[in-house]
Amino acid sequence: EVQLVESGGGLVQPGRSLRLSCAASGFTFDDYGIHWVRQAPGKGLEWVSGISWNSGYIYYADSVKGRFTISRDNAKKSLYLQMNSLRIEDAALYYCVKDMVRRHFTSPRFDYWGQGTLVTVSA
């Protein structure tokens, strides 16, 4: 069974940093691109960042470019999101999401989602 379990969320002040993690199981982790998608309370879905199976391709939404860094450790079957210079508008539930297609990155379909980790940004 595919499982994606996020952790690392919490309450943080504006301008501070937070590191999210996602532990994967139930599939060959190093064959799939993985993404972060967020959802502010009561709002819609926003794609944040994605990384290909071999870390060769990394993309960011303009809203987080230069502040967030995505990375993965295939040996540990884990995905990370380093979030620096956090803003009020970064507050959201952050989902770790798996691409459906093996060794494919340019047109992701998100077939498995974690339950999310909540990031609250407040003074």
Add this chain to the structure above:
Amino acid sequence: DIQMTQSPSSLSASVGDTVTITCRASQIFNSILNWYQQKPGRAPKLLIYEASSLLSGVPSRFSGRGSGTNFTLTISSLQPEDFATYYCQQSYSSPWTFGQGTKVEIK
């Protein structure tokens, strides 16, 4: 960036009804358009990919079609478990944007 606009933003329907949700893109792209269902307090679920391909295990009352800039999700014979929010998402180019969502409520 490709902007995705869904309509309506919400709708009310009864069990057994057929409902159609529209997703319009700000520019023409190939049919790599996906549909997701999200229930309150739950993570989204992929229903349809590449505009019309039903994910394994998704009931056949869900169908998708479209090309160019206009896409639709149709739910035939609405069931109680279908009341949820639906999102389209383009996979043509990064950033891989979502529509704002359509909430399907019980009339």
